[in-house]
Amino acid sequence: MTTIKDIAKEVGVSVATVSRALNDSGYASSGVKKKVLDAARKLNYVPNEVARSLYNNKSRVIGVLVPDISNPYFPRMIRGIEDAANENNYRILLGNTDQNIDKEKKYLEIFHQNNCAGIITATWTVEKSIQNLKVPVVMIDRVNDKYVSVEADNFKGGRIQADHLIEQGAKHILIIAGPEKYSSFRNRTIGASERLNDLKINCEVKDSISVRTLMDKSDVKFFRGFDGIICPNDMYAYEVLSFLNENNINIPSEIKIIGFDDLEFSKWVSPELTTVRQPIYEMGKEAFALLIQEDEKNKRNILDVELIQRKST
Amino acid sequence: MTTIKDIAKEVGVSVATVSRALNDSGYASSGVKKKVLDAARKLNYVPNEVARSLYNNKSRVIGVLVPDISNPYFPRMIRGIEDAANENNYRILLGNTDQNIDKEKKYLEIFHQNNCAGIITATWTVEKSIQNLKVPVVMIDRVNDKYVSVEADNFKGGRIQADHLIEQGAKHILIIAGPEKYSSFRNRTIGASERLNDLKINCEVKDSISVRTLMDKSDVKFFRGFDGIICPNDMYAYEVLSFLNENNINIPSEIKIIGFDDLEFSKWVSPELTTVRQPIYEMGKEAFALLIQEDEKNKRNILDVELIQRKST
Structure with missing residues (x-):
């Protein structure tokens, strides 16, 4: 060289x-x-960027943490981060944590060892580790009041899910709640259930694990008690669709289903999935913009969501 | 610090x-x-890894190039690379090229500036740039005789696609060919068409772009001329399924469809997609193993594929 x-x-x-x-x-x-x-x-x-980084004690590399890149929700987010990073002459070091504390700690140490200029994280098990970091951190999707963050308007999205099923005539609605520890899932459930309660629509909230158990036992009877199902995300809705299809329950005439995310596949399942679109790619770009901005005025950035109506409702 | x-x-x-x-x-x-x-x-x-890297003139970072992480084929591959890298105390710098020569060149330069210890690439537009690199390179999926590489047995996979449709009774088969410039797609088409020709089964090869045009024009008549369709990958098969479903053509009784890859979604489309599984995650792990091995004896590593039969055939 x-x-x-x-x-x-x-x-x-x-x-x-x-x-x-x-x-x-x-x-x-x-x-x-x-x-x-x-x-x-x-x-x-x-x-040589390495020499420059040593001299400045800061590199043009940022660390990005996700739970698992194989979950199709994350690739578009990472793509948004990378495109924004690229435009600003930064690159990304990627880490999958599998929501495992040890992996997360290890990656935070690696980012530190590599003089990363900042970190964007969609997972945060070890809050204390993040507090000790000396570089800016932006949380994305799974957020926390104490940090700069970007997320979709999950609360509004939950309300949209409820309103849409009501408009389509549903009267007994099952809300499947995602893991409560994540703000994104929590806010969707609150948005949907508050709305249904306000309008005095019959509804039941069940956590995703117990619903999965019912599907494993092929407990179709349970599902027949509802004419509308609110899913915590599109991936979950695919499983529900597939289960109901196998059990010859007609969608949407017997049960209407709505998802959340608008992954690419939602137009390929049968029937095509009605869902709430969140701007995943734009959230990635926004997270990078927040990371490199000097002032931290805009601490919590909430992006808008919209209904995408297809054939499952 | x-x-x-x-x-x-x-x-x-x-x-x-x-x-x-x-x-x-x-x-x-x-x-x-x-x-x-x-x-x-x-x-x-x-x-400080940066200081160590400067001293050794080699870092524990490898560069990974893919065309687009949003294409669901790549995340599992990247996950395989990252898991293997992690086990060996390496990390990955990620670059999406969009098959754009300028982006690819820029990333190769970035990897060089960051003293990357090696590069794994699933895209190679600028062969000359690769030749000039002074670090090991492993090609994955889209390969080239001159470089160390890892790929699925695409030729065998194409033969499996043909054999399976014949076994299921298809007599007029449409082969949709992916972009010819990529070895993976090329070998699948050769494998399938040679087999059908050997067995004197009626078949027609059409490139994916012209088939997409026919779907845009809703030219159902063209498709009715076949009772079996071999798709270049699962993503393409989803589009074909969706088009035929919309046009009320029954799958598999009127037309049987087989894909290639076995993405997670193939069990959620309707009817569930029969496909050829390639070990995408394992290919990622293998690419990393080849990258750090000292001797380059095993220049071209071909991993086995298998039929996954579901309801579309």
Whole structure:
């Protein structure tokens, strides 16, 4: 690898002069500067980011933590982060935590060891570790009041799910709640159940694990008690659709189903899934923008959601 | 950030001694070593990977290039690479190229600037750039004879697609071919069409773009000429299924459809998709293993595929 020493030797000036010429800092005559740049090109010199990072004690790398990139919710988010990072000349170091505390701690240490300039996380088991970090942190999707964050309007999304099923004539609604520890799932359930209670519509909230158990036991009778199902996300809705299809329950005439996310696949399941779209890609871009902004005025950024009506309702 | 200078000061020994004690290289008495380690713990010392990378001129970071992480084929591959990297104390810098030459070149330069120890790529537009790299490169899925690579047995997979449709009674088969420039798609088409020709089964090969055009024009008549369709991958099969469902063509009784990949969603489309499973996650792990192995004996690693029969055939 060509270093600035090689360039200095080639041109016959000092290393300090080469450095000034390349970084356009301090004095170097235009004649010398041209010689240095010509030599840099000739010798195929590439500025070493690692050396620069050591010098500045900050790299142009940010760490990104997700629970699991194989969950199709996250790739578009990561893509949004990466596109925004790329536009600003940053790159991303990626870590999957599987919501495992040890993996999360290890990655936070790795990001530190690599002088990461900041961290975007969609998972946070070890809040204390985050508090000790000396770089900016932005939470995405699974957020917490104490940190800068970006999320979809999950509360409004839950209300949209409820309103839409009511409009389509549902009178006995099952709300399947995602894991309560995550703000995103919690707010969806609150939004939907408050709305149904306000309007005095019959509804039952059940957590996703117990509903999955009922599907395993093929307990169709339980589902027949409802004419509308609110799912915590699209992936979950696919499982419910598949279970009801297998048991010859007609969707939407017998039971209407609505999801949350609007993953690409929602238009390919049968019947096509009605859902609430959250702007996953844009959330990724926004998280990066928040990470590099200087002032932290806008601590909690909530992006809008919308109904995407298809054939399952 | 605590440096080894701080530790040296705390313990009252030289920086060189601290370095020897921490790296367990060269002589340092066990008493001194203990003092150094205690001080390191007390001062919350974290070895700086950036400094180490600059010193070794090689980091424990590898670059990973994919066309687009939003394509659900790639996340599991990346997950395989990352899990293997993690086990070996490496991390990954991720780049999406969108099959754009400029983006690809830029990322290769970035990987170089970050002293990446190697590169795994599922996309290669700029072969010349790869030739100039001084670090090991492993190609994955979209491969090339000249490089170390890992791929599924696409040729065998194409044969399995053909054999299965014949066994299910298909007599007029449409093969939809993916982009010819990629080895993976090319070999699937060759595998399927050679088999059908050998067995003198009526078949027609059409490229994916022209088939998509026919679907846009709702040219159902064209599809009615076949009783079996071989798709280049699962994503494409979902589109075909959805088009035929909309046009009230019964699958599998009128037309049988088989995909390639076995993405998670294939069990949720209706009817559930029969497909050829390739071990995407394992390919990622294998690519990492090839990248860090010293000898390059095993230049081209081909992983086995298998039929996953569901309800679309």
